[in-house]
Amino acid sequence: MQNRLGPNRVGPFGIFQTIADLFKLLFKELIPIKDADSFLFNLAPFIVIIASFMAIAAIPFAKGLHAIDLNIGVLYVIAVSAMGVIGVLLAGWSSNNKYSLIGAMRSGAQIVSYELSVGLALITIVIMAGSMQLSVIVEAQRDGWFIFKGHIPAFIAFVIFLISSTAETNRGPFDLAEAESELTAGYHTEYSGIKFAFFFLAEYINMFIVASIAATVFLGGWMPFHVGHWGGFNQVMDFIPPFIWYIGKTFFVIFLMMWFKWTFPRLRIDQLLTLEWKYLLPINLVNVLIMAFIVLMGWHF
Amino acid sequence: MNNEWLILFFLVGASFVGLVLIFSGIVAPKSTNPQKFEPYECGIPTEGVTWLQFNVGYYLFAILFLVFDVETVLVFPWAVVMKETGLAAFIEILIFFFILGLGLIYAWKKHALIWE
Numbered sequence: 303m304q305n306r307l308g309p310n311r312v313g314p315f316g317i318f319q320t321i322a323d324l325f326k327l328l329f330k331e332l333i334p335i336k337d338a339d340s341f342l343f344n345l346a347p348f349i350v351i352i353a354s355f356m357a358i359a360a361i362p363f364a365k366g367l368h369a370i371d372l373n374i375g376v377l378y379v380i381a382v383s384a385m386g387v388i389g390v391l392l393a394g395w396s397s398n399n400k401y402s403l404i405g406a407m408r409s410g411a412q413i414v415s416y417e418l419s420v421g422l423a424l425i426t427i428v429i430m431a432g433s434m435q436l437s438v439i440v441e442a443q444r445d446g447w448f449i450f451k452g453h454i455p456a457f458i459a460f461v462i463f464l465i466s467s468t469a470e471t472n473r474g475p476f477d478l479a480e481a482e483s484e485l486t487a488g489y490h491t492e493y494s495g496i497k498f499a500f501f502f503l504a505e506y507i508n509m510f511i512v513a514s515i516a517a518t519v520f521l522g523g524w525m526p527f528h529v530g531h532w533g534g535f536n537q538v539m540d541f542i543p544p545f546i547w548y549i550g551k552t553f554f555v556i557f558l559m560m561w562f563k564w565t566f567p568r569l570r571i572d573q574l575l576t577l578e579w580k581y582l583l584p585i586n587l588v589n590v591l592i593m594a595f596i597v598l599m600g601w602h603f
Numbered sequence: 604m605n606n607e608w609l610i611l612f613f614l615v616g617a618s619f620v621g622l623v624l625i626f627s628g629i630v631a632p633k634s635t636n637p638q639k640f641e642p643y644e645c646g647i648p649t650e651g652v653t654w655l656q657f658n659v660g661y662y663l664f665a666i667l668f669l670v671f672d673v674e675t676v677l678v679f680p681w682a683v684v685m686k687e688t689g690l691a692a693f694i695e696i697l698i699f700f701f702i703l704g705l706g707l708i709y710a711w712k713k714h715a716l717i718w719e
Contacts, residue, residue, distance in 0.1 A: 331631050336640040348620050355616030370608040414668040421675035428682040496627040579716045598693050
């Protein structure tokens with residue numbers, strides 16, 4: 303997708319580039335900005351990182367391998383990961399920079415709008431699973447992943463979840479909050495050194511979280527891929543450990559999100575909001591009703 | 604429920620950021636220069652104050668979000684019990700979404716969904 307050589311000088315194939323970047327950022331000066339609201343300016347990285355860390359707590363990596371198995375797991379993850387927007391808004395507001403402020407306001411409008419689609423897409427699956435507990439949702443997919451079990455509505459929900467979670471992590475075609483050509487770097491223009499790195503780290507952790515929620519809820523979490531009554535095939539699939547299944551699915555979704563980023567041009571803000579409010583939201587509401595009807599008639603597998 | 608794990612993750616996140624910031628504060632160089640602390644606006648000195656009034660459109664979307672987000676939170680418990688309750692739950696959600704749809708259509712007709 304990227305028609306270029308990456309950084310390839312640090313270590314074999316450049317695999318140590320990330321570590322080298324980390325050390326470089328650690329040893330960079332932290333510049334306090336004149337007239338900035340320094341308390342909020344320093345608080346913002348804490349909020350974005352804490353929000354991402356707390357969302358990780360609820361994610362089931364394999365059977366029994368989760369820090370906490372809340373009975374409202376799905377709701378908890380979307381609620382906590384949405385708290386990161388407060389950090390982004392504070393960062394933009396306190397920087398005393400007009401670009402940062404515009405970036406933060408765009409990010410706020412975007413994240414709160416797409417939050418609805420994420421919630422409704424997950425509701426579609428919660429109807430089928432009959433529980434919000436992530437371990438129960440995974441267990442319900444033992445005989446088939448929800449994306450296959452739920453016919454077309456589950457697939458529509460998956461696509462909507464992908465689009466809106468890409469928007470929620472400020473990535474891909476939805477990166478208006480940090481549109482380089484318009485706003486220099488958006489809300490983290492004034493951050494330097496390791497504080498800047500925290501915003502990037504939070505972005506990538508958030509990407510991992512939404513990808514792993516997509517893998518858990520739609521693609522069966524750590525459940526291996528089974529096909530009906532193919533006993534031998536299923537046994538071969540069982541042989542692969544659950545953790546590998548989980549990581550594989552998560553990285554597949556992350557790969558999809560990166561693919562979006564390199565493929566589509568950035569949206570304008572009016573196009574962004576039109577997409578959410580005039581297309582995704584009505585489709586999603588109808589989709590939830592169709593799914594409820596299917597569950598009511600017992601047509602799902 | 605072992606909710607102390609949540610507090611642990613909170614503390615890990617906070618101390619991670621705090622310790623790394625302290626470490627960076629020790630090892631990072633410091634130098635002073637009056638130009639350096641200016642906000643970056645493409646090299647031109649900043650004009651006026653930053654905290655200006657901005658587009659009312661953001662507020663409109665915030666209000667719309669509030670309505671629909673409360674609705675999402677209301678639908679979550681319904682989704683959990685939908686399977687067991689059956690037809691009654693389905694009819695109720697039809698009525699609920701009908702009213703909600705009227706609200707969305709109202710906002711649409713009032714041009715609240717158009718970015719100006």
